[in-house]
Amino acid sequence: MKPTVQIVTTAMDALHAVRELNQRGYRQDDIYVMAHDSDQTKSLADATDANRIGMSEEGMFTSMANVFRSRGDEIRSKLQSIGLSETEAERYEEELDQGRVLVITNVH
Secondary structure, eight states, rough: OOOEEEEEEEEEHHHHHHHHHHHOOGGGGEEEOOSSSSHHHHHHHHHHBOOOOOOOHHOHHHHHTTTTTTHHHHHHHHHTTTTTTTTHHHHHHHHHHTTTTEEOOOOO
């Protein structure tokens, strides 16, 4: 199933979006958050009890390759690893460039 992406503007909006998804029956394992800055992504994931796109979604080789990529390339790679097209990943990376936050549901 293709992931669903919500674009929000603040960390508080992300928290509300994750809570709403929980109330609608989504499992925590199926909810991800992402900001342009990796430290902000970690903080958001901790605050919302959501996940970050990591090695289990990307695979070991892609995860290792991301260490050597620019942040933009890394973001697009992560988004593609969960099922978004290259075009979608580029569009969402541009949203992150503008300071927005992504709340992603990815039901397997």
